[in-house]
Amino acid sequence: MSNRAYGQYCGFSRALEVVGERWALLIVRDLLISPKRFSDLHRGLPGIPTNVLTTRLGELEDAGIVARRALPRPERGTVYELTEYGNQLETVVMDLGRWGAKSLGDPRPDETITSDSIQTAMRTTFQPAAARGVKVNYELRMGPVVIHARVERGKLVTGSGPLEDPDLVIESGPALRGLMAREITPAEAIKNGSVKITGDRRFLNQFIELFRI
Amino acid sequence: MSNRAYGQYCGFSRALEVVGERWALLIVRDLLISPKRFSDLHRGLPGIPTNVLTTRLGELEDAGIVARRALPRPERGTVYELTEYGNQLETVVMDLGRWGAKSLGDPRPDETITSDSIQTAMRTTFQPAAARGVKVNYELRMGPVVIHARVERGKLVTGSGPLEDPDLVIESGPALRGLMAREITPAEAIKNGSVKITGDRRFLNQFIELFRI
DNA sequence: CTGGATCCCTCACGATACTG
DNA sequence: CAGTATCGTGAGGGATCCAG
Numbered sequence: 001m002s003n004r005a006y007g008q009y010c011g012f013s014r015a016l017e018v019v020g021e022r023w024a025l026l027i028v029r030d031l032l033i034s035p036k037r038f039s040d041l042h043r044g045l046p047g048i049p050t051n052v053l054t055t056r057l058g059e060l061e062d063a064g065i066v067a068r069r070a071l072p073r074p075e076r077g078t079v080y081e082l083t084e085y086g087n088q089l090e091t092v093v094m095d096l097g098r099w100g101a102k103s104l105g106d107p108r109p110d111e112t113i114t115s116d117s118i119q120t121a122m123r124t125t126f127q128p129a130a131a132r133g134v135k136v137n138y139e140l141r142m143g144p145v146v147i148h149a150r151v152e153r154g155k156l157v158t159g160s161g162p163l164e165d166p167d168l169v170i171e172s173g174p175a176l177r178g179l180m181a182r183e184i185t186p187a188e189a190i191k192n193g194s195v196k197i198t199g200d201r202r203f204l205n206q207f208i209e210l211f212r213i
Numbered sequence: 214m215s216n217r218a219y220g221q222y223c224g225f226s227r228a229l230e231v232v233g234e235r236w237a238l239l240i241v242r243d244l245l246i247s248p249k250r251f252s253d254l255h256r257g258l259p260g261i262p263t264n265v266l267t268t269r270l271g272e273l274e275d276a277g278i279v280a281r282r283a284l285p286r287p288e289r290g291t292v293y294e295l296t297e298y299g300n301q302l303e304t305v306v307m308d309l310g311r312w313g314a315k316s317l318g319d320p321r322p323d324e325t326i327t328s329d330s331i332q333t334a335m336r337t338t339f340q341p342a343a344a345r346g347v348k349v350n351y352e353l354r355m356g357p358v359v360i361h362a363r364v365e366r367g368k369l370v371t372g373s374g375p376l377e378d379p380d381l382v383i384e385s386g387p388a389l390r391g392l393m394a395r396e397i398t399p400a401e402a403i404k405n406g407s408v409k410i411t412g413d414r415r416f417l418n419q420f421i422e423l424f425r426i
Numbered sequence: 427c428t429g430g431a432t433c434c435c436t437c438a439c440g441a442t443a444c445t446g
Numbered sequence: 447c448a449g450t451a452t453c454g455t456g457a458g459g460g461a462t463c464c465a466g
Binding site: 216217234235236260261262264265268 | 456457458459460461
């Protein structure tokens, strides 16, 4: 039997053999947001050794989940992107993110936040049912990380960086999670200063309808 | 930072820290089929060392995914079962199983098949849309493993062991996967002897409508 | 018998340094 | 930028042993 195999002829075991290795699904998570170069991935995955990243990318490529693409002029370099098969992991990543968010307590001392992880969190907590007929643009600032979320026609589109025309800018730390999980109210969060907003406060009420743990 | 942590404040990372360890999701998979004792789990997970099983069960218990329950007279002993929170992993396990089944080729030399893994496979490939108004009972024999699947009112119920009143008994090896993935036709499978049936052949045609990769 | 605990060995992972 | 090279550690693999 191959060395990391589980010895079972079973789709689920096979899935884990490829995608169950340490870091593998986090790489997939980041690539679900957008294709990336080696150094982008390395930056977004705090603590991953470069040799492990190399190994995982090779394994994911061999498994047909990730493909390398050479960047044209003038950029040069290589980007990694998900294949069609790799993209099909989206539902798994979303479900697992949603499940994990429920037991996500307060941040531990050295924990960081990345642009891709927040965008994933927004996508996992998005409530399409609450988005019918809604058009709104949010800009989210968590420490140094700034992302945005556009809701329109029942769909969510996220991206990194600020927005030119936000309906609401939310500046917050981990307190945002408490808001989304209904552990505190918007009024309390603003009052105690853990969440700061720029824009009409009603958009914050709408925010916690649209994104919910 | 704790030693196996990913250093990100993110629901998805937290999920992987608990459930991303080697063997963890396979334990959950088996417990999704039914509560089990230590030795049942050990038997169903070929190759897992007992100390790793002990460690995982402890971690899963600490994370609120698994609970221990003392068995009453006359059985005695301990069973492990999923908590409500643990049960919520079902969609993840099903999705991953479905995804993995697509790239499941032929069995490798030493690979085994367990009752729980087949039942999981049946559940992941079940097509509710094809089950409307259908009532049928299948008995499946793969080598020494015998399971059954009852379809009724659009729902699937699986279990281990034979059936008293099967509409169709299917005896097969890995060839069944080719059938479910539409790589071969029922006629071919029966002709070359890779699949043997007892009962009306039309039930086999229905089978591959109900269970599909 | 069930439900583990203990020991040893190996290899994957983590950390750091270095290179085309 | 995109990795390779090297080395130490600890989790996992495998066998054996033990208490209720």
